[in-house]
Amino acid sequence: EAQVTQNPRYLITVTGKKLTVTCSQNMNHEYMSWYRQDPGLGLRQIYYSMNVEVTDKGDVPEGYKVSRKEKRNFPLILESPSPNQTSLYFCASSGEGRQEQFFGPGTRLTVL
Amino acid sequence: QKEVEQDPGPLSVPEGAIVSLNCTYSNSAFQYFMWYRQYSRKGPELLMYTYSSGNKEDGRFTAQVDKSSKYISLFIRDSQPSDSATYLCAMPRDNYGQNFVFGPGTRLSVLP
Numbered sequence: 001e002a003q004v005t006q007n008p009r010y011l012i013t014v015t016g017k018k019l020t021v022t023c024s025q026n027m028n029h030e031y032m033s034w035y036r037q038d039p040g041l042g043l044r045q046i047y048y049s050m051n052v053e054v055t056d057k058g059d060v061p062e063g064y065k066v067s068r069k070e071k072r073n074f075p076l077i078l079e080s081p082s083p084n085q086t087s088l089y090f091c092a093s094s095g096e097g098r099q100e101q102f103f104g105p106g107t108r109l110t111v112l
Numbered sequence: 113q114k115e116v117e118q119d120p121g122p123l124s125v126p127e128g129a130i131v132s133l134n135c136t137y138s139n140s141a142f143q144y145f146m147w148y149r150q151y152s153r154k155g156p157e158l159l160m161y162t163y164s165s166g167n168k169e170d171g172r173f174t175a176q177v178d179k180s181s182k183y184i185s186l187f188i189r190d191s192q193p194s195d196s197a198t199y200l201c202a203m204p205r206d207n208y209g210q211n212f213v214f215g216p217g218t219r220l221s222v223l224p
Contacts, residue, residue: 004155031210040120042200042216043156050210058211090155099144099209103155 002027004104006091012110013081021076021107023091030096032074033058034066036087037106043090049074081111113138118201118215127224131188135201135215138182144209145177147186148200150217156200160186191222 033048045058065077092101148156201215
């Protein structure tokens with residue numbers, strides 16, 4: 001089944017404790033993105049990647065890191081999480097030349 | 113002025129009604145326009161996309177773009193309770209189409 005998977009689905013952590021949210025797609029897509037979704041603000045792009053080792057900042061990259069060492073994986077790293085990073089996070093992927101993004105199921109992160 | 117604006121709703125309609133969902137945008141350079149549907153506790157899924165002014169129809173759904181007014185609409189005919197979801201408009205900012213901006217979404221409830 002073609003899909004985007006994210007882990008963990010739910011995470012509660014404390015301020016300053018480094019964490020990684022993994023994202024993997026099995027569709028051989030070139031493009032991948034991370035978004036956060038907050039009430040009233042909608043989906044905002046954090047980072048996106050056009051291919052392996054190629055990443056670029058979205059609208060809200062502060063406090064986040066990403067890496068794209070393999071085509072299928074695009075982890076999101078929070079080196080020192082803060083409460084304002086409490087949010088619902090989505091990973092998405094799309095194929096070359098395609099506008100359609102396939103989204104993962106989301107990761108709900110709470111930073112205390 | 114925000115790049116993309118949407119009435120957040122909630123919008124409640126009876127089953128069978130025609131629903132009109134709208135977005136306005138400020139950047140006249142936007143070329144592609146997408147509508148995503150997001151069910152509660154799920155990731156968004158693409159409903160329709162278009163890159164020209166005018167109408168595009170797919171079953172009960174019609175996407176309409178008016179570039180001169182910077183206004184896009186999604187019409188749902190014969191609405192069903194299963195259409196109850198949040199509807200997000202989205203546009204890529206650049207020609208590569210991977211730096212996306214989303215509207216905040218309109219929550220729709222179709223009552224049986």
